[in-house]
Amino acid sequence: MLRFSEEQIVFQEVPGEVSLAFTIAGCPLGCKGCHSSYSWRPEIGNLLTPDYFSHRLQSYRGLISCVLFLGGEWQAAALLPLLVQARHAGLNTCLYTGLDDVSLDLKQQLTYLKTGRWLEQRGGLNSRNTNQKFTDLRTGQCLNHLFIR
Numbered sequence: 001m002l003r004f005s006e007e008q009i010v011f012q013e014v015p016g017e018v019s020l021a022f023t024i025a026g027c028p029l030g031c032k033g034c035h036s037s038y039s040w041r042p043e044i045g046n047l048l049t050p051d052y053f054s055h056r057l058q059s060y061r062g063l064i065s066c067v068l069f070l071g072g073e074w075q076a077a078a079l080l081p082l083l084v085q086a087r088h089a090g091l092n093t094c095l096y097t098g099l100d101d102v103s104l105d106l107k108q109q110l111t112y113l114k115t116g117r118w119l120e121q122r123g124g125l126n127s128r129n130t131n132q133k134f135t136d137l138r139t140g141q142c143l144n145h146l147f148i149r
């Protein structure tokens with residue numbers, strides 16, 4: 001089962017959406033300079049049970065438009081039903097992964113996908129030189145330009 005080290009409402013990570021974001025514990029990629037290295041240990045934080053998740057979706061009903069998972073693709077079998085749950089609640093879904101792609105099963109339940117690991121010399125989504133990509137999976141459109149000011 002997934003564990004999360006942080007839960008917050010975010011406005012900038014998914015353009016045009018108010019997102020309930022979960023930082024999932026246990027990222028195995030170990031990017032140098034990772035801003036969330038505290039979350040690498042898989043045993044930290046709290047369990048993200050389907051019941052807890054459902055309760056949070058109820059609490060934020062009408063206030064959020066999207067659920068964002070910062071990681072979790074390394075436990076796809078646990079992530080998938082939560083994405084389905086969010087979609088059934090009428091919400092958009094987004095995954096931030098450090099990988100260059102994820103499975104079709106996951107993508108079928110995702111509205112947005114951010115791919116690409118953190119490379120300090122290339123910067124994040126707000127850098128024109130980034131290796132990362134933010135895609136609207138409904139259209140296939142790259143939305144990186146929305147992060148650049």
Ligand code: SF4
Nearest residue numbers: 027030031034098118
């Ligand atoms: S993918 Fe993200 S969370 Fe994982 S190590 Fe890299 S920067 Fe950190």
